[in-house]
Amino acid sequence: MKKHINSIIISVILALAFALFGCNSSINNPEKDKKQNTNTTTNNPATNNPDNPELELELSEMPLTFQAITAGKIILSGKDSFERISIQKGDGLIFDSSDIITVQPGDLIYFYGKKKTDTTSITINLTIECTADFYVYGNVMSLLYYTDFKDKTEIKTKNAFQSLFKNNTHIKNHETLDIILPATTLSEGCYKQMFYGCTGLTRAPELPATTLTTECYDSMFLNCKNLKNIKCLATDISAVDCTRNWIFQVADTGTFTSAQTNSIWRYKDKYSGIPVDWTADPPFAVVNAKELPLTLEAIEDGFIQINNINQFGNVKYKKNNGEITQAGGSIEVSAGDRICFYADGPLTESSNYSDRLSIKCTGFCYIYGNIMSLLYSEDFADKTELPNKKYTFYALFMTNNYIKNCSIDLVLPATSLTEHCYDHLFQQCSGLTIAPELPATTLTTSCYEAMLLGTALVSAPKLPAMTLAQYCYMYMFQGCQSLVIAPELPATTLASNCYSYMFNNCQGLTSAPELPAGKNGEGALAPGCYANMFKNCKSLTSAPELPATSLQNACYSNMFNGCSSLTAAPELPAGKNNNGNLILECYKAMFKDCTSLTIAPELPATTLKSNCYEDMFNGCIGLTSGPDLPAATLESYCYKNMFAGCTSLNNLNCSATNISATDCITGWLPAKTTSIGFVFSDNPSTWTTLPTGWMAEKELPLTLEAIEDGTITITNPSSFTNLKYSKNYGSKQSYTEAGISVIAGDTVFFFATASTNTVTNETTNTCMRINCSSDCYIYGNIMSLVSSSSYSTNKTLSQTNSFYQLFYENKNIKNHPVRELSLPATTLTDSCYKKMFYECTSMTKAPKLPAQTLKSNCYAYMFYNCSDLIDAPALPAMNLEMNCYQCMFTNCTSLEEAPDLPALTMATQCYYSMFTGCTALTKAPVISATKAANYACHQMFSGCKSLVMPPALDTITQLSSYCYNSMFGNCTSLKSAPSLPATSLQNGCYNQMFKGCISLESAPELKAQILKDKCYESMFSGCGRLNKIKCLATDISATDCTKDWLNGVSANGTFTKKSSMTDWTTGSASGIPAGWTVQNASN
Incomplete structure (x- = not known):
């Protein structure tokens, strides 16, 4: 391996030699001194023999190294937790690192660090992310001991490398060069989650420590899906959670090399020990758990208590493979004792927990073996059918907090189930981290109900069943806080409440399984099928597709209630294009308290049912606008509390014209005391009663939306009576001379009750003008300046010069890409829009002008010198007046098509x-x-x-x-x-x-x-x-x-x-x- 390191080491030697000796050459070059004053000269081991270009170093003498495969960036977070983080790029000097390091293919980046303190209480949270692929190798201790890392084998700092490369999918193993983790003395949590989610790794660094510490390898290689090789020399793995879930979701096959026989690993579960199907070196004996009776192996002294023993026939046990003994109420055990259970099955079908056989422990015990030994005491190994009785294993280990998994499986082999057979079986068994396999494909009523509720599962078992039954998975994983991966759920035809509460309060769950029912018209929903399914899954960020168009009572009720990290809702196609239907309580409280949800799904149905949307978005504080609500006739309770608690909600479209049904809109909108909101309706008069702060209108008031930071100023604001503005839907306030400061994205609404503009001549007037110092979109209804309430129904101007020169020479107003500026008045006054947009050179589209009867000068000079205007409005007026269109589009140099002029009789200078x-x-x-x-x-x-x-x-x-x-x-x-x-x-x-x-x-x-x-x-x-x-x-x-x-x-x-x-x-x-x-x- 040394020969493979030569070329890399030589570049380090030359770079550091330059750092040591080359700085003298800068004495007469002050610019160079200034440029390099943060560079560091060091005593890196690579410089110990600079005269020998063939020097070969051990890989442990190499600092942590990133070798770029593709172009991109290295991103550092948490540098402040170190006294110094430095890098050396290629053959350059060592210098303090920035947060982002840009690289090209072939670049070498060497890392050095100094921790802030030697105390063991500090938590170091440095993380390294990449946007390009890298080979990673070298000694990670260079991050703790700077250049003096060569012989360091002790980690003193708690959580030293925790999450260092977490979810860095771009780091890869070099063909011959390894990552070196040389520490033999570890600290608490030192490597916790270090390589979590590093899917590019295929081999782990060698782990030489013999004695592990609390959480030192916890989740270290979790989700390293391609990892196939681990060498761990530990001989003492008794520390709390030292290997918890460390190899969860690694490759299916691989090689595990250990220091001695693997007996120490048999007491670890399959995610915390040696991967199940990996080759072990040295090899260990394979145990066929199916052939073992149900067994409890004591970890500490205590008692195994058996309650209601008369509910099963002939309950017996063997202790340490001794004589078979008739079971009584309690079995005393010492650490290491193994108790094997046998029985001839249940004698009753009682659903009363207090009457059922239950097994509890007073001290920790491993549980493994075949549960069928409780049904077939003498011949259980190949049995897969349960006796035809309900509640077979109902609540058998319920609240037994002391049972734990080990490397030998717990086996539940039944493929033919009965009603309630595993109901509450392991409820609140908080020591269980691995669920047994569940091979049945046809389920029965409540067969798995609450089976694993409140356990410490990280991953759920496969659930291959295609034929479901009512309540079959109800509460199955409720409260499994550590569950991060849900099982696939392939069934397309559902049963009543089949998935109800299934993952309720699984706060570690980040993604949901696919739910294919209804996809491409296959299968069907059932009443309550998904009700409360993911309730309070606070880490869930995305929802599954929900393709069904034919719904059932309460099918999605409370489905995502309390999913506070959910950012996007699934499409809800029921009722779209008249396809499908709603039904009683179908979406009730579906997204209640989804506080990160910012966009509501479309709700296309035009025919509603009672309670269909009740509480649907209650507490969704991130929603700013609601979905369109196209239904004309409401049903009882249909919108009740629908948007209650949506404190950021400021607008929604509602087409309802009949709101007489019982409590159909009770509490549907939150009251606003420091902001305003709009219900947009084609029939605003329908909404005679709305909560405080809400207005029923057809559209937004006159609005300026800042594209860039700037200030909106108003000249002669007193020329509009009761002029107010609202910034970002805030409460209305009076204009001041300081103007309205805005940042990009801010929206400003304008309101007034009347225009009092007066014009003595073209240069002397008191007309109000609105100007923007930076680009702003303009849209909304101009009538909000003459009718602050019910402006969208007001189509009459009464004051001469109403909007005269309102945006005169405002070169920064622009048309919004979607929203329109509305000038809906059909009754005009003299000069009402004269020079309104004079020299507004950034406008490209003119607003609609619906008036049929014009007034003198009403549109005169309206778009004069609007050089970017390309879209003129239709001009339907049939009755003209003097100068009505005078100079209306003069010098609109981008206008290509003129609107038709249908009036039959012209007017002077029209x-x-x-x-x-x-x-x-x-x-x-x-x-x-x-x-x-x-x-x-x-x-x-x-x-x-x-x-x-x-x-x-x-x-x-x-x-x-x-x-x-x-x-x-x-x-x-x-x-x-x-x-x-x-x-x-x-x-x-x-x-x-x-x-x-x-x-x-x-x-x-x-x-x-x-x-x-x-x-x-x-x-x-x-x-x-x-x-x-x-x-x-x-x-x-x-x-x-x-x-x-x-x-x-x-x-x-x-x-x-x-x-x-x-x-x-x-x-x-x-x-x-x-x-x-x-x-x-x-x-």
Whole structure:
């Protein structure tokens, strides 16, 4: 082995030599001195002969070493319990370690430590975790004695290496180099759980200590599922719990090497001694427990007491394989005595505990052998059938706290059971750590009920039964605090209360077995089948899948009640898509007091049953929002106390409209005195009575949710009456000048009773503004600012300028990925939303605007300069007012599609500059109006450089002054113009309509015969590709009616006119351009 160490040792020698001698070179380099001032020079044994590069060291002289196989990190916890933890990386210097060490494949990390004190009372809790795979080898004593570890064989500190590598699945054995645990003098708990869950280990370090101490190897290799080799030289393993569960869940086969004959190990159970199917060296005799009678072997002096001996026929015993003796009431034993029991079975079927045969001990005894010797005294070894009597072994060893397992099994071989046969058999036998095998596949009523209740089991026996019976597993493992692994439960067809209370109060259980009943439609539940099954399993972190859709009375009642570590609930599909059903008490108290549960499962059922959800989440203090409750009609007690004690709950959706059933919502929500909560309902009026602090609404109030830390400030807060805010669902409070400090994730709700905004002019006003110093999501119902209660039913604004400039230039508000901002008012006021989101450049989606009747300036400048806006709202209004949409989307440079405009009659300046500067707009709205109004479409699409196709205007036959003035000005991609059917014009109606449309190739036919002042002025000015005009005017005498109308058009083109029209000036941009051919219209 020494030759394999050479290459590694040489790197250590060179590194430490540099640490010793290389530091002198830094005298003239102050930067280097500064950089290395935490490095340590040492007297590591590897430096004892630096002149000999072929030096070979024993592996015990190597410090604890991690050799990286893959890239990743080593993570240290609990360093503060040491005076110093240092590392050496490769051939570098030794330096104090950080909590995280990053490595690349091939890196070598050497560990050194100094404990804070030599007193034995200190508990060292250093743990080493990895995110990459490592080989681990070298002397672990380098963690206690720094570089002076070579000859150290004593551990003085209690729990010195406890949990050092616990659940580190990345450490592996090197092919030739070993982990060295050289200590021969141990301390209490020194190696406890040291390699717990290290599934990458295949061989254990050699354990040279001959005398063990309390808990020294306790759970040392527990759950090392691939461990196949252990060498333990102990000769005294009598210390309390010195090897408790140390080889639980190692590999099924392997080799165990001991110091001498294995007689000392026979008194250890199969998890605390030598693994059952491993090869022992030296070998030990194999005992066939099935052939041994039921035996109690005394560990200490005392008595074995037999009560109600007349309940079994012919009860006898042998003492130390002596003569068979008729049993009396008590048998005196000395340490080492073996008492073998025989009988001819029960004589009665009494269920009264006080009448049943019971065996108790006054001192500790090992129990083993075949229990069938109590039924078949002379020929029990091959018997597997119980006599046809109930309560065969009922309560036989109940409350016998002195019986313990050893390496010889206790055998219960029956495959044919009777009702209550093992009922309460070992209840409260707190010394039992291993359960006997239970081979039966067909069960009977209460056959295993409370069988192992209150025992010290770590692992449950296999339970292969596919045919269950009522109460068969009820209370079976209740109160088994040490149980960490539950058995598989393969049955798909269940029986009444079959698993009820099965694992109740198993506080060490971390995971639940699969429960396949109902999966893929196979099998079925039964009344109470899972009731209280995992109640008070406080370490349970995950729940099994529950696929059944057809439920039974109380089937899941209290199933996870008190599972305080449960973080996620299983899916509950019953009722989803009308598949399956609920039933009486089916989910009653299912998750009661699951204090770590943060998300409730969906509850899709729309048809409820009495008590179905009663107490379901009672005491779930981690829940912040409840599941959707889609049922419209409630049943008696269905929601009673459902969320009682859920002190963090602040919202849920409830669709109920009929809540008249008896106590259906009694106590369903917790009262709130320092916070607020919301019941979201489409019918808030249903909820006339709610607990203190709760509000019934359709949605959240106006909300800002902080994306980053920052401050929310409000200008002119007095302009909203009774302005309040609530932070993180806390109680409502008044705004102060200091603003509202927020951290990422904080939510702030806003409430008020009315707006009193006043606007003298555009620069002088008292309007309230809300600003954010950092990014925030915005959502909720804006009406909470004018109606703090019942805001979701209020759709009427009454104050002019209600939300004028509310978020003016707030560049930090953003749309939430899921939640919507709601502006539900259908009755508006003048300027109510004017400039509301002016220059809110981070908004991408506008809220819905449902109003059918608009008011003057109501949406004017609403999204002006919202450069990221890509989603405009539908605009269903049919009744317009002056300036209602003026500049609404001006300079929304990301907007590609405009909403349709269904109003049949325009209002003065209604669409004035509505989409001006929307440079990405490619789809124009459908304009349904038949009558225009003064300046109605003034600059409506001006500067929309991506617009290729204009909206149709062929329904509008009645024009007004300047109605289309500059409508498509500088729409540089526009290739065709809309038809203009009007024959009666108004002053300036088409003034500059297509000015600067440099891609326009054809003009609409101009049918009007009598022109009006400035009607065609500059209409096609700058349209350099335009080469065809048809104008049927016969009277062009109006002032400036064609002034510069064809300025800058194509140099050549065709002008079609009325044959009778002779008043056109040729060679003029205000008439017919020079170079154009003139022709008469055919009609």
